[in-house]
Amino acid sequence: MNHRLPRRLFVVFALAATALLAACSGGEPEYNAHDIEGVMPDLAFNLTDENGNAVEADDYDGRLKLLFFGYTNCPDICPATMARIRAALGGLDDTTRENIDVLFVSVDPERDDPERLAQFTSSFGPRFAGLTGSQEQLQTLSKRYRVTYGYGEPNDNGFYLVSHSSAIFVFGPEGKARLLVNQEQSVDALRADLKKLLERVD
């Protein structure tokens, strides 16, 4: 009896491992982006908008939100990502587009004051809003979404690079975390995801 027990448990263990593997690999992904529903917390922040007003996540309730961390001096990823979002929104009809806010959060408040942010976002369209805040506010928000940022050494002209997250976080109208869009995703795939999300929440 005593010798049989481990063998029986061995079988149970093997079956459980197989079931776990099956559960992990099953199911077609619904979206092109990573589904982060339930993985990440609801949207919450205290920041300053490009008009210099204090804002919080609730102020954007009722609309789909695309959140991106960057800085206006960014040489590549930020303008490219903003342009991709603009292209994705461009293919939607007006009413759908008005249900979407793009929140560009600058993690470089030293250089990105509200005027500068307003200038940057206005070149991408009315749905784009620039936000920033104190280091403490920015760290609270970035830590909440398990992302980080860091500053490089300034060159002779005082210019420095900022490392930051390259992903777009998509939140539902009530602030629920929904999707994480990475750099590889095409404009069409992003647009399809946004359409699907909006159909679902309507």
Add this chain to the structure above:
Amino acid sequence: MAAEIARWLTPWEPLYWLIALFAIVAACYVRGLARRRRARDVLPAIAFFVGLASMYTVMQTHVDYYAQYMFFIHRAQHLILHHLGPFLIALSMPTAVLAAGAPLWLSRGMRGLGALPPVAGLYRVLQHPVISAALFVGLIYFWLWPSVHFTAMLSARDYWLMNLSMAVDGLLFWWFMLDPRRPGATPTTYSIGLRIIVLWAVMPPQIAIGAYIALAPDTVYDVYAVCGRAFPISPIVDQQLGGLITWIPAAMMSVVATLILLRLGFVHDRSTASPTEPAVTASRPDERQTV
């Protein structure tokens, strides 16, 4: 300076129950040392504290921040959680000292818990050589599976599940490997030869995954770009360093453990050859219980 030290000691994501657990274990151990006052406890105590402190450092200090935002530091963190820390703790055979230092109700409670049939049965299954090896390698592969790794780095819950599962499995594996008792002393004390086979069996898969990561021409783990890195470093260099850490020191641990086991086998043989000599030095069969 003081502010800098305080910043490094502050946990990036405090898990208070975990800090309490480490504190209780350390306190019991110190109390056990003080009660026993044995010179031969000194070396094991050093191994124990280095192991314990290293595991604490990579989980509950600012090091964890870097482990979350740099792949190679994450790999170093797992090397400590799964290999180095548990290896040193198992090597120190801390059960006797812990039992001497723990309050009576606690050591009795732990012993009672370990004697419960389901707990003892589960322990025997987990320490079965095949399952032990499969878990040891399987967990490395599972958490490094790109899609699983992606979610684990994004979800606070999965992140801690990952780290703690590595730590617990590391303790189980090295406990099984470095058991100093004579083979057959308990149902989970296997022969030296069998244990060496397991040690060598877990080496090639670790080398394979480490080499695969180190030599991959493209990014395997995009989550570090998604989350941003702690400081600017080329993604491919980050990945190569991480691969090398998974590949070389992890596999080396099997070689080190093999040497320790060969010495242990030699000590067992010698004490069998001269039965008049009391076999106390290395085996200490009375002092170790399964947890």
